Amino acid sequence: MAQHSAKGARFQAVTANRLTDGEVVYFTDAGHWSLSFSEAAIADGAEAAEAVLARAMPADFEAHVLDPYLFEVLQDAQTGFQPASVRETIRAKGPTIRLDLGKQAIAS
Amino acid sequence: MYRYDEFDHQLVAERVEQFRGQVARRVAGEITEDAFKPLRLMNGVYLQLHAYMLRVAIPYGTLSSKQMRMLAHLARKYDRGYGHFTTRQNIQYNWPALDRIPDLLQELASVEMHAIQTSGNCIRNVTSDQYAGAIADEVEDPRIISEIIRQWSTFHPEFSYLPRKFKIAVTGHKNDRAAIKLHDIGIVIVKNAAGEIGYEVHVGGGQGRTPFIAKKMSDFVPAAQLLAYLEAVMRVYNMLGRRDNSYKARIKILVHETGEEEMRRLVDAEFAKIEASQMLTVPQEEIDRIAAYFAPPVLQELPATSASLDSARASDSAFDHWVTTNVVSHVKSGYGIVNISLKPIGGIPGDASDAQMDVIADLAEAYAQDEVRVTHEQNLVLPHVKLDDLKTVYDTLLAHGLATPNLGMISDTIACPGLDYCNLANARSIPLAQEISNRFADLDRQYDIGELKIKISGCINACGHHHVGHIGILGVDKKGTEFYQISLGGSADENASLGDITGRAFTEDDIVDAIENLVASYVDLRHNGERFIDTYRRVGMQPFKERLYAE
Numbered sequence: 001m002a003q004h005s006a007k008g009a010r011f012q013a014v015t016a017n018r019l020t021d022g023e024v025v026y027f028t029d030a031g032h033w034s035l036s037f038s039e040a041a042i043a044d045g046a047e048a049a050e051a052v053l054a055r056a057m058p059a060d061f062e063a064h065v066l067d068p069y070l071f072e073v074l075q076d077a078q079t080g081f082q083p084a085s086v087r088e089t090i091r092a093k094g095p096t097i098r099l100d101l102g103k104q105a106i107a108s
Numbered sequence: 109m110y111r112y113d114e115f116d117h118q119l120v121a122e123r124v125e126q127f128r129g130q131v132a133r134r135v136a137g138e139i140t141e142d143a144f145k146p147l148r149l150m151n152g153v154y155l156q157l158h159a160y161m162l163r164v165a166i167p168y169g170t171l172s173s174k175q176m177r178m179l180a181h182l183a184r185k186y187d188r189g190y191g192h193f194t195t196r197q198n199i200q201y202n203w204p205a206l207d208r209i210p211d212l213l214q215e216l217a218s219v220e221m222h223a224i225q226t227s228g229n230c231i232r233n234v235t236s237d238q239y240a241g242a243i244a245d246e247v248e249d250p251r252i253i254s255e256i257i258r259q260w261s262t263f264h265p266e267f268s269y270l271p272r273k274f275k276i277a278v279t280g281h282k283n284d285r286a287a288i289k290l291h292d293i294g295i296v297i298v299k300n301a302a303g304e305i306g307y308e309v310h311v312g313g314g315q316g317r318t319p320f321i322a323k324k325m326s327d328f329v330p331a332a333q334l335l336a337y338l339e340a341v342m343r344v345y346n347m348l349g350r351r352d353n354s355y356k357a358r359i360k361i362l363v364h365e366t367g368e369e370e371m372r373r374l375v376d377a378e379f380a381k382i383e384a385s386q387m388l389t390v391p392q393e394e395i396d397r398i399a400a401y402f403a404p405p406v407l408q409e410l411p412a413t414s415a416s417l418d419s420a421r422a423s424d425s426a427f428d429h430w431v432t433t434n435v436v437s438h439v440k441s442g443y444g445i446v447n448i449s450l451k452p453i454g455g456i457p458g459d460a461s462d463a464q465m466d467v468i469a470d471l472a473e474a475y476a477q478d479e480v481r482v483t484h485e486q487n488l489v490l491p492h493v494k495l496d497d498l499k500t501v502y503d504t505l506l507a508h509g510l511a512t513p514n515l516g517m518i519s520d521t522i523a524c525p526g527l528d529y530c531n532l533a534n535a536r537s538i539p540l541a542q543e544i545s546n547r548f549a550d551l552d553r554q555y556d557i558g559e560l561k562i563k564i565s566g567c568i569n570a571c572g573h574h575h576v577g578h579i580g581i582l583g584v585d586k587k588g589t590e591f592y593q594i595s596l597g598g599s600a601d602e603n604a605s606l607g608d609i610t611g612r613a614f615t616e617d618d619i620v621d622a623i624e625n626l627v628a629s630y631v632d633l634r635h636n637g638e639r640f641i642d643t644y645r646r647v648g649m650q651p652f653k654e655r656l657y658a659e
Contacts, residue, residue: 015157016479019134019141020205021206021207022158022205022206023305024157031488062137072588087533088534090157090527096539097528097538097542098528102158
């Protein structure tokens with residue numbers, strides 16, 4: 001698994017892909033998987049992040065989602081939390097070349 | 109075109125049902141992802157950033173109109189209304205739901221197509237020259253031996269668990285349009301002094317993180333012995349190829365580490381054993397049976413020129429440009445080979461909508477002997493079109509955004525899906541291709557620049573063939589931000605060469621200016637009639653580099 005958080009990253013969230021259709025999903029505070037990044041549980045600090053990841057991976061997680069992992073999130077005064085990398089930004093929205101596809105199409 | 113026999117039908121149908129059961133058990137939670145993943149990959153199903161991706165094989169890039177219509181139908185019914193033609197002459201769907209893929213594959217099988225061996229460590233879809241059977245001076249239609257190789261390699265038990273994937277390309281023409289020297293095995297069909305057809309076999313080419321031009325293993329393998337020779341190469345690779353390190357597992361590394369001479373000795377020794385058994389001599393009647401499927405179409409006897417074409421060219425300059433750029437001489441007088449550019453200015457290289465695929469299928473049926481070809485440069489071809497029909501074909505293509513007259517020009521870029529879709533990518537490729545296309549949109553300027561092949565990959569795996577671009581661009585990731593590294597002087601044709609890296613990488617904001625800088629250098633440096641690649645080979649890196657990195 002590639003590294004999706006910089007060393008010393010403060011905020012992280014857990015993402016995966018849904019088994020049936022591959023949709024990007026995020027693990028929420030309520031303990032379920034959401035299609036929206038805005039509902040992702042944001043962990044502050046490495047220990048909290050590992051705890052969220054552990055909650056996201058119960059024995060039967062594989063029946064719903066594939067390969068949960070932590071990725072870095074940045075806090076922005078204007079926009080709130082946003083994925084840190086281009087990759088996770090694209091996963092959260094959709095292809096930058098087809099704004100009519102992916103989550104960004106549903107949101108607009 | 110090749111038509112499935114009963115065995116082909118049976119094995120594809122059985123595979124669909126087998127996969128249906130596997131998907132059902134996976135969705136029901138009866139098998140783990142670890143168990144399921146290799147099974148889905150064997151059926152061309154990848155997991156990408158946003159969704160599953162299905163890669164459908166288009167053997168040697170040849171499609172009938174019926175098959176093209178099916179690809180359009182699948183895009184509409186199971187995907188988001190488009191497909192992406194790849195550098196492997198395949199098509200990829202970017203959004204199919206896992207639980208619907210078995211139905212998709214079943215429909216696909218009804219037109220004799222599948223997604224088998226489009227992934228995994230096996231012999232992949234055989235690729236070939238998009239002008240097969242249509243171009244002058246061809247030694248033999250490369251699809252005949254490509255089909256024989258396809259049948260031999262499909263589900264070959266000995267070669268189902270190779271150290272790594274394995275790609276074979278075939279050309280029957282001295283002008284290589286199949287990039288055969290960048291394949292694990294590249295085959296050139298040749299004729300010896302006695303007039304017999306045989307095969308020049310190149311081994312150990314490839315791109316990826318460690319690119320190599322293939323080494324010529326044999327000047328002439330007689331026709332009946334080709335499978336024995338290929339099996340000998342495969343067997344040596346299967347025994348000695350590295351399985352300890354996936355980055356070093358391709359045959360190119362084995363050839364490099366073993367040395368060309370020793371590799372040839374090993375292959376020849378194995379070949380002698382297989383030959384002695386006579387197990388793999390292809391019976392002439394079987395060769396003839398398959399060759400009959402690729403018999404040249406029955407074309408009319410026509411004069412070499414067409415009055416209606418000449419008058420249409422005289423009265424419509426855009427059409428005239430298109431004929432000059434996108435239509436290639438056909439072996440048969442009075443016919444032309446039509447290239448359909450899937451690189452509209454500012455568009456996504458290789459993408460076609462369901463409606464466009466239907467239009468192309470209709471044109472193929474009405475005007476091109478029912479055939480469409482896919483090129484490794486992500487364009488399509490109507491191989492046999494009457495010169496008299498070119499204007500009608502053009503008008504229809506134009507009405508559907510398919511008549512961009514830019515074949516081989518700077519906007520005819522190869523680009524992998526990149527970070528917009530791909531789970532392996534480090535950077536986006538497509539937006540860069542679009543920006544370059546927009547920057548050089550003016551066709552007069554493109555024609556003045558002339559042949560210039562830009563190839564863009566979003567990671568070191570090099571699906572976008574950046575190593576062999578006249579200008580190659582490699583996307584790299586630096587702490588979550590995209591950067592682009594440039595290489596110059598690559599080529600994928602019969603004079604294949606690997607590009608040289610210019611130096612430090614450029615940001616997303618600077619890269620298009622950098623390309624413009626290189627083009628300006630070329631225009632200043634070129635001699636009359638010299639292409640970019642010729643100029644580069646004459647003057648070398650230094651003059652380009654000095655201007656590129658000048659403060």
